[in-house]
Amino acid sequence: MTRTAVIAGQGALAPAVIAALDDPLVYALDGFAPNLPAIPFRLERLIPFLDDLVEKGVGRVVFAGAIRRPRLDPELFDPRTAQLVPRILTAMQSGDDAALREVLKVFQEHDLTIASVEEIIPDLIPAEGVLTGQPEDADRRDAAKGASILQGLGAFDIGQGIVVAQGLCLAIETLPGTRAMLEFAAAHGGLKPNPNGARGVFYKAPKPGQDRRVDLPTLGPDSVTQAAEAGLAGIAWQAGGVILLERDEAVRRAEAAGMFLWARGE
CATH class of the missing domain: 3.40.140.80 (LpxI C-terminal catalytic domain)
Structure with missing residues (x-):
């Protein structure tokens, strides 16, 4: 059975989304942990993180809650994630929205579907x-x-x-x-x-x-x-x-x- 992962940010949205799902896996960007149990991950190791999601049977990812652009540590990049840096930096020149769209493309390249909050809880x-x-x-x-x-x-x-x-x-x-x-x-x-x-x-x-x-x-x-x-x-x-x-x-x-x-x- 395909599982859903929630990338939980701060605020009240993530708990509402998690409550509406059946046994989701919950993750949070390191440094932006919400007030709920969540497995931390870092953008510098994005590709190993996505590999882990796929290995755990995740096919759908929901982003819920507020985060800000994190500070990146060049020493923490793994070789495969490091190859994405020029791509992300180019997108960032057009703003945070463009950078986020580029990150979403990376998720999709790992056959992970990005689900909207509207799909999960349309009444919100x-x-x-x-x-x-x-x-x-x-x-x-x-x-x-x-x-x-x-x-x-x-x-x-x-x-x-x-x-x-x-x-x-x-x-x-x-x-x-x-x-x-x-x-x-x-x-x-x-x-x-x-x-x-x-x-x-x-x-x-x-x-x-x-x-x-x-x-x-x-x-x-x-x-x-x-x-x-x-x-x-x-x-x-x-x-x-x-x-x-x-x-x-x-x-x-x-x-x-x-x-x-x-x-x-x-």
Whole structure:
């Protein structure tokens, strides 16, 4: 029987994926171990790691959770993995997404299928619709502006989130992540032209051209709390392109804060 391996990152997504699978093998990139039992591996020994997966009968791999680009130790490369370095470095010149796609190709060259979170738990990715609350016309305009800006930034491989208020961009998600972006937006909320006008929208979407089998943007209850602390009217995201963890709790917190949650159609 073909087995499934989970490459587990940090956050709540990996435990949800693992719970939905029948006896998966769980691995984690060394230095990015999640708070659950996982076998560590290093990118410097990627080929021996893939050989081991195949020997254990793994035919499908799921990436779940957050990781960052690791620091590589040249002394730890085995000869076969070392041959991949020029290939990966060339891809990295186009950004992290391109490098990740190249790594996925290496998995596939070992006859390993990359499965998306949507295949495992489709209910985690909401279809178009308002989950709670009701965005006003100004909020809809701010969400559309956010979507347009993220689309334009896609080629620069910057981030997957943005805060727009009254048509103005207050913050863009970069390497420090969502929490840092929302804290920045909260600190600069006074820059909005009309203090009594639209409070602003946190919008999230995959990068254009992103491989949706891995690294989809993720929202959850903590995202709602952080957006509420930033004084925003609600959270909108690209329908069918964003993972929503613990939906019931996220909705509960949004309702308590008087915020909307909206899976926005394109």
